[in-house]
Amino acid sequence: MMGQAPQPPVVALKGVRKGYPLRGGGQRLALADVTFDVARGEFACVVGPSGAGKTTLLRCLAGLAMPTSGTVEFEGTPLRQVPAGVGVVFQDYGRSLFPWLTVRGNVDLALKARGVARDSRPARIAEVLASVGLADAGRSYPWQLSGGMQQRVAIARALACRPDLLLMDEPFASVDAQTRFGLEDLILRVREEFGVTVVFVTHDIDEAVYLADRVIVLSASPGVVSEVIDIALPRPRDQVATKRDETFAAYREHLLGLVMTR
Amino acid sequence: MRGEADAEPGAGRARAGTAPASTAPASTVRAASRVAGRAATRAWLFAALIGAWWAWSAGSTSVYFPPLAKIVRTLWAQWAVGPARAQLGSSLEHLVLGYAIAGLAGIGIGALLWSLRYLREATSPYLYFLYVLPAPVLVPAVITVFGIGAAMKVVIIAFAAVWPTLLNTLDGMRGVDAVKLDTARALGMSGARRTLAVVLPAAAPQVVAGLRNSLQVSIILMVVSEWVASTGGIGYYIVTAQESFDYLGMWSGILMLAIVGGAANLLFVLAENRLLYWHYGARAVEGRA
Incomplete structure (x- = not known):
């Protein structure tokens, strides 16, 4: 799917900045400057330390919140509301x-x-x-x-x-570990079945590496994209075999370093 | 009346944990005996009090406190088969009409104010002022405008009873979880659909609490409006009987009023348990977790 002739990205963020007004004037900046694209059929995970503006980013992607400056485009048109081609899981x-x-x-x-x-x-x-x-x-x-x-x-x-695009905001954070593994495999299967592009926000590094084609790392508040990592692990993925892979461990270590130090 | 009303939702809660699917005969019998058992635990005090009244008043020769047996006979003769039936009918008509208007207007205006923030903020001090104003003081004013006919009674009941529902609807809708609103937007719902299909059901437990309160106010105002200026109704009957030294008639009217109130509450609770089945069920699950 991704190897085909260049297609326009499903979503494109350019210089997205989002602040919330503070009571005494001024604003608290949640996202400072976020730019990235998500290609059709891709599974992108967004990770970052808590307070990095992950949820704000997802709300902007969904059209539930408007960026203070910068643009979010869905299939080539700027977002004003939640488009029909987007599904959201909270x-x-x-x-x-x-x-x-x-x-x-x-x-x-x-x-x-x-x-x-x-x-x-x-x-x-x-x-x-x-x-x-x-x-x-x-x-x-x-x-x-x-x-x-x-x-x-x-x-x-x-x-x-x-939908063409499924947005998920830490969807498996409030279930126990075993259930989470089951849900992770379910979402990988369903994504194949529906041919849907996924942007998946999580604070769980293992989960991000296990699921993603690409992991987008946000820095601590206010969020900017500090690194984008392609995950070259073979598919289909398997909870035991994939996580035993040395490459998995290397990605994990690298990402943990990024998220922990900032 | 009150105790009964409070206990019913609890019963709904106890039932809610089990899925509604099972209809095997054995479980039906079990369910029936559970219902009977629950009724017994609630009804014993009522039965005991009635029994005590009956026994205590049996030999009474006082004209002010006639034996309960006599009151019940009068109740039957007057209200079931006798001339007072028309009084009962007119009271119920006003009650039903006034309460229905209050309920619908309360939910409708509450929802409207919720969606129009500027109107809401401008009106809210007056709403609370009218809410705390004792409605009976408005009776003379309403009589001046509407006369002493049926319209006056319906207007008084509706005016007094609208506030609890209106304010509870407004509060309930304001308290709806932001995640539910986001979800509704993410599903692409239009504003009107969001209000009707998400905000109103989410606020339903509080709206129903308001409706319950409005029902009580309606019954009170039904009687008050008939006392002040009227030629019919239960309240009129009670006052007239008392003024003409017909104490049996007076007691039978009071009993009739208690029956009307009790029946209205019972109907309300049955409707509530059906409408808010999901609410009590979800709460029971939360309680277990």
Whole structure:
């Protein structure tokens, strides 16, 4: 996919700067100057120390926040709102899923909001729930499911409209380690299946190296891109084999050094 | 009334942990016996108090405190099969109409104020002023404008009962989690859809709390409006009976009012448990975690 003739990037950030006004005047700068592209089909992970503006960056990428200066382009057009081709998965599934709707209802609302016709919605719901392994959970309420299952509902909901770009904000930070490994493999599989470009924000270096084609390292606050590292690990990746690889360890060590010292 | 109302949502909570799917006969029997058991734990005090009243008043010769048996007979003769049925009907009509207007207007205006920040900030001091103003003092003014007919009673009930729902709706909507709002935007929802499909349901527990409060205010104002100037209704019946030394009639009216209040609350709680099933269920899960 990436080796084909040059295609325009799915997202392009140029000199993105984002500040929040402070109470006594002035502003707190979350992002100082961030520039990078994400190519079609790529899996990009953004890592950085806490307070590096990772969540702010993702909000700007999604069109949920406007940069103070600089531009964010999605498929060649500047962002003003969340475009139809973008799906977002937030960290806290307990807060982002709608507890008054069943699992089906949550996915259905996403389709309705994007104007998908009524008669084609049930098949779309079944398809997307099956691809995250929740074919039988449609009639349950989110709060009746485990944390890992709830985050899979959120992933299904984000994928329901077949986005070109999936944005994920520390999506696996609030589940236990074993569940996290399962979800990591699930997202790699689903990304193949849907052919979606992924930007994945995380503070977990191992997770970033394991998932990514490319890791974008943000410096401590206010964020700038301090380094971009191509991850040349073979795919498909495997929780045991890939993480035993010496190259994995080398990436890990290098990234830890970057994130810890700044 | 109050105790009953508070206990019901708790019952919903206890039920919520189990998935709603199981319908096997054995579990139905178990569920039924659980319901019966719960009813018994709640009803014993009520039964005991009624029993005590019945026994204590049985031999009473006082005209002021007639035996409960006699009151119940009067209740039946007057309110179930007798002439007071029309009074009951007119009271209920005003109550239902006034409460419905208060509820709908409260949610509607609350949602509108939530979405129009400038209007909200300009109006909020007045809202709280009207909220704390004891509604019965407005009765004379409303009578002046609307006369003493049915419209006056509906207006008084609606005016007094709108505030708890309105303010709770506004508060509830303001308190909606920012992540839910971001999610709604990320799903590409329009402003109107966000309000109706996300903000309002998310605020529903608080809106319902407001509606419950409004119901109580409605019942109070139903009676007050009938006391002050009226030719019908339960309140009118009670006052007239008392003034004409018909103490049996007065007691039967008071009992009737208690029944109306109790029934209204029961209906409310049943509707609440259905509407907020998800809320109590999610809270029960949180409690366990």
